[in-house]
Amino acid sequence: MHLHDFWFLLIAVLWTGYFFLEGFDFGIGVLTRTLAKDRTERRVLINTIGPVWDGNEVWLITAAGATFAAFPDWYATLFSGFYLPLLAILVCLIVRGVAFEYRHKRPEERWQRNWEAAIFWCSLLPAFLWGVAFADIVRGVPIGPDKNFTGDVLDLISPYALLGGLFTLVLFTFHGAVFAALKTDGDIRHRARAHAGRYGIAALLLAAAFLIWTQAAYGNGRSLPAVVLALGALPLALLLNRARREGWAFALSGLAVVAAFATVFLALFPNVLPSTSDPAWSLTVTNAASGAYTLKIMTWIAGFATPVIIGYQAWTYWVFRKRISTRHIPAAH
Template identity: 55%
Template sequence: MELTTVWFLAIAGLWIGYFVLEGFDFGVGILLRVLGRDEAERRAVITTIGPVWDGNEVWLIVAGGATFAAFPEWYATLFSGFYLPLFAILVTLILRGVALEYRGKRDDLLWRGRMDTLITIGSVVPAFLWGLTFANLVRGVPLDASHEYVGSLGDLLNPFALFGAVAFTAVFVTHGAIFLALRTTDDLRRRANRLATRAGLVAAILTVGFLAWAQDLRGDTGSIVLAGLAAGALGVGLVANKLAREGWAFMGTTVAVGLAVASLFTALFPAVMPSTLDPQSTLTTVEAASTPYTLKLMTFIAAIVLPLVILYQGWSYWVFRKRVTVEPVAVS
């Protein structure tokens, strides 16, 4: 297998890891005010992701760095064409991180309410814009013969991309609700479970519609099979959630997110950015790749570092695996 293909698969794997892990804490952030009826419950909701949210974002950093090193022309074209959405994602992720870190610095309900608002905004905006971005990657964007983006922001706001953005957000809300049901107790757990069932039905309809549309645009046998398996895994997860088997439910949504993202990358390959103007202008893995020496060096480094990162993150999830209870909180 050529190293360009290996690194395309590696980057796809990094994005799968990012969306699986960051997806549920996006969902938790979106649901912070929905399920957190008072300060004690909102604190419990945030505690479920407190030890892991920053580690989840490492996958985004590594995915971006790997894309820059392995496929510099893909990176350049992507950031020139998607500058505004990606900049908005970056800003809102920063605001979200600041809010999560500084929320508990003052015993003041007004202060914490403002931080909660930033957490919500910093969760829903990236979830929506990542869906918009990846839907446009699959659909294609206007590229000229030099692989330069020649469209406008309006070209990114097409019906398919907007539908994908809503579908991504709905799936993350469901993923987050099931995670909260898995990690909390008593009434908060029951409400998260019920909300996951309702949100999951909406997410299932949107996901099936989006994946079917994506396969119609650019699908092949492999991506169609993965998309079907993703829909099936989501259904299994929702059934398990209905039976209050949150562990199996979370596994179901995890597999569904992973397979759905894998189906999009499979539909995309060997292109990295299809052109809607001329098929000859489509940017492929071979055209976007770094030199063979760079790819070999990256492969050697990744073989050493990536397993260590996975082991550390797995250990952190194991340490903080216990359910979170709602404790009374005294604030001024």
């Protein structure tokens, strides 16, 4: 395997890991409005991700940084052509992080209500926009012979891209509902399981539409098993959620997220950003990669750092593995 192929694989793993972890973060944020009945239940939901949400976002920083270092032309064309949606995602992630930290700093109801609204909208919008962005990546965008994006923001809006956004939004919300059922206790746990059943059915229908479209229009023999795996994991997650096996249901909802994004990357390879202007102008793992020496140094660093980071994050989840409920929330002042 060439180093540029290895780094495409590693970047795909980093982005997929980010969506596996941040996916249920976004889902919990959406559920603060659709599942929680009152402020106490919203605090329960927020506390389920309180110790881990910022660690989950490290995967985004690592994935973007690895893309910049290993495939600078991909990074430059992607982040310039997708400037507005990526800026919107960045602003939402900043506001969302501030909302988690500042929401409880003052007791006034208006103060807390505004920050809770920020958590909801700044979870919903990125969950949708990430799907639009990755659908556009696999579909392709206008790129000129100089590797520059030649379109505008309207080129990023298509039925396929909008379907991708709806799919990731509902899939992440389902993933978050299963996580909420896994991490909570009492009445909110039962309602989270019921919500997961409804969101799961919608996610299965959208998955069938988006993944089959992806496979038919852009897929290949490599991506087909991932499509089958995603469409098989979702109904199993629904069945296990109904059977009150939240741990297995969460594992399978996560597997569906992983398989869905594996479909995108497997359908994309060996391109990293196809050109709809002329296929000869597409960015590939060879013409968009850094030099061999740069990739070699990065491989040594990644070989040391990646296991350490994964081990530390796994330990964090183990430490904060217990369920919480409304009885763990102190009375408001």
